[in-house]
Amino acid sequence: MTFNSISYFIFLPAVFLVFHITADRYRWLALLISSYIFYGFLLKPSLLIVLAFVTIFSYYMGNRIDTAGNKENRKKLLFFSVAGNLAVLVYFKYLAFLVENLNILVGFLAPGAAIPEPAPLVSIALSFFIFQAISYLSDIYFGITKPEVHPGHFALYISFFPKLLQGPIERAESLLPQLRKPYEFHYTEIRSGLLLFVWGLFLKVVVADRLALFVDPVYNNVEAYTGIPLIIATYAYAFQIYFDFAGYTNMALGGAKLFGLNLTQNFRSPYLATSCADFWRRWHISFSRWILDYIFQPLQMKWRNLGKNGTALALFVTFLLSGLWHGASWTFIIWGLLHGVFLAASTYYKPYKKQLHKKLGIDNSRWLTIWQVIVTFHLVSFTYIFFRASSIEDAGHIIANILNIYSNYTEIKTIGISEFITKNILIGNRKIVAITLLLILSIILVVYKHRDESLFTKPVWFRWACYYSLFIIIVVLQISTKTDFIYLQF
Amino acid sequence: MIAEEIQRRMTEVLRDVLDNEAITLTRETTADDIEEWDSLAHISIIVAIENEFGIKFDLVDIKPLKNIGEFIDLIKRKTS
Numbered sequence A: 001m002t003f004n005s006i007s008y009f010i011f012l013p014a015v016f017l018v019f020h021i022t023a024d025r026y027r028w029l030a031l032l033i034s035s036y037i038f039y040g041f042l043l044k045p046s047l048l049i050v051l052a053f054v055t056i057f058s059y060y061m062g063n064r065i066d067t068a069g070n071k072e073n074r075k076k077l078l079f080f081s082v083a084g085n086l087a088v089l090v091y092f093k094y095l096a097f098l099v100e101n102l103n104i105l106v107g108f109l110a111p112g113a114a115i116p117e118p119a120p121l122v123s124i125a126l127s128f129f130i131f132q133a134i135s136y137l138s139d140i141y142f143g144i145t146k147p148e149v150h151p152g153h154f155a156l157y158i159s160f161f162p163k164l165l166q167g168p169i170e171r172a173e174s175l176l177p178q179l180r181k182p183y184e185f186h187y188t189e190i191r192s193g194l195l196l197f198v199w200g201l202f203l204k205v206v207v208a209d210r211l212a213l214f215v216d217p218v219y220n221n222v223e224a225y226t227g228i229p230l231i232i233a234t235y236a237y238a239f240q241i242y243f244d245f246a247g248y249t250n251m252a253l254g255g256a257k258l259f260g261l262n263l264t265q266n267f268r269s270p271y272l273a274t275s276c277a278d279f280w281r282r283w284h285i286s287f288s289r290w291i292l293d294y295i296f297q298p299l300q301m302k303w304r305n306l307g308k309n310g311t312a313l314a315l316f317v318t319f320l321l322s323g324l325w326h327g328a329s330w331t332f333i334i335w336g337l338l339h340g341v342f343l344a345a346s347t348y349y350k351p352y353k354k355q356l357h358k359k360l361g362i363d364n365s366r367w368l369t370i371w372q373v374i375v376t377f378h379l380v381s382f383t384y385i386f387f388r389a390s391s392i393e394d395a396g397h398i399i400a401n402i403l404n405i406y407s408n409y410t411e412i413k414t415i416g417i418s419e420f421i422t423k424n425i426l427i428g429n430r431k432i433v434a435i436t437l438l439l440i441l442s443i444i445l446v447v448y449k450h451r452d453e454s455l456f457t458k459p460v461w462f463r464w465a466c467y468y469s470l471f472i473i474i475v476v477l478q479i480s481t482k483t484d485f486i487y488l489q490f
Numbered sequence B: 001m002i003a004e005e006i007q008r009r010m011t012e013v014l015r016d017v018l019d020n021e022a023i024t025l026t027r028e029t030t031a032d033d034i035e036e037w038d039s040l041a042h043i044s045i046i047v048a049i050e051n052e053f054g055i056k057f058d059l060v061d062i063k064p065l066k067n068i069g070e071f072i073d074l075i076k077r078k079t080s
Helices: A007-021 A023-042 A047-067 A071-109 A124-139 A151-159 A174-179 A187-219 A230-257 A275-280 A283-304 A308-326 A329-362 A366-388 A394-400 A404-416 A417-426 A432-446 A451-455 A460-477 B003-018 B037-051 B068-079
Strands: none
Touching: A007 A023, A023 A047, A023 A151, A023 A230, A023 A451, A047 A071, A047 A124, A071 A124, A124 A151, A124 A174, A124 A283, A151 A174, A174 A404, A174 B068, A187 A230, A187 A460, A230 A394, A275 A283, A275 A329, A283 A308, A283 B037, A329 A366, A329 A394, A366 A394, A404 A417, A404 A432, A417 A432, B003 B037, B003 B068, B037 B068
């Protein structure tokens, strides 16, 4: 049951009704049972055991860390509890990848020998709720938060269905206090939650899935293309992944609002970032804050005697792990490495860059900002080649051929412009005009903040015209092939 | 060392590390109030403050700090 499925459109209102008629002191239970039903019906009911294990283990260990007394014991318990959670993640998500790569080494050392490779396991949602459990345990260790007393509230904090599958990764101090408060019905909150939900659905099924029509044929068969189609598909993917994930996040935030809960906003116009560091302040915010707070900061602190080298190394390692988190494959690892290299490099040149801008008198120039936005967007789009490509070889082909416009020129000379467009840009799908229009629309949407509460101050006829238009657009323009959200695989 | 002195020197360090001369601090200021003070810049600021006051922090000391006031109190304890 994913957010863009019919069963969820029945499930969500049904849970809301049950939640609404339940006595306030049992509402957490209604949401907890619903969350377990939601997860159980997803793909693999056996994963419920993993969810329950992570919950019970982290609840117990949180209390142990808090009452451990001396610093050394606290540290040992934190290490044990984080290792326990990571062991679950590694077993489900990385074991097959580890054995596969170990076998390369084994084959090299002892030809003919091999470790039997385990079948890849389903690990849906695991990395999100395990990361949340680790943040809870670390925050107790650091004295940022106290352990949750109510086991039911804690279980709901880990499993609350709108954020279970793809986040946002919620901090204990942000979500747990909300779960403890009695629920109050606010019509305006419900209304803005519903609009946010429908808006997210629009971004997913109309915008992101439409862009995918253009990305998939090229990226699934890269050998057949050079130059322009590769460029367009890569740009289209940058917007597809944003609208896919932002769409999901809006649906998560909107759904949570129905129950009076506010989740963390994950995006802040990421493609308007003026540097890679700025990009990570705006993109998948709950995740980037997680890796910076729990991986980068401890590493930077440990290596602080190395000065800038220590910071650069800490960034490099952090983003390498971030790539690995996205998936057990070399393409994701290289994607993470590239971001690590960009950020590590910036620690060295940033001071000089500022000086240079000041010297040239352009440090407050609007043109400089525009230039920085364009450069950052292209650096990020470049990394997406690895993120989206099916293999390292495919990514290599794209990089080697993406700027080969000359081959397009010779092809146009041979077959003519209209045949070229049909073959390389329409690629058997006549929705190109709509795609282009939506691409432009998408860019406008990124630039202008879309969640404009001012809609609710407009006259009734205007508001309802907007609601109906959105509804009709979703029904008419949705892409009928059912696709999952991209981040579901992570 | 008196709190005012610590606060003045902290302000200088922050202005220097974050390259923003407009930064002013009160006891109630939090990292969220200063745009450039994010997770990426956090430890660089901590290390610059360590060097300024000739002290060493542990992550456990600095993570629970809620605002500049608590930070000043921590520096006061460490330097006394």
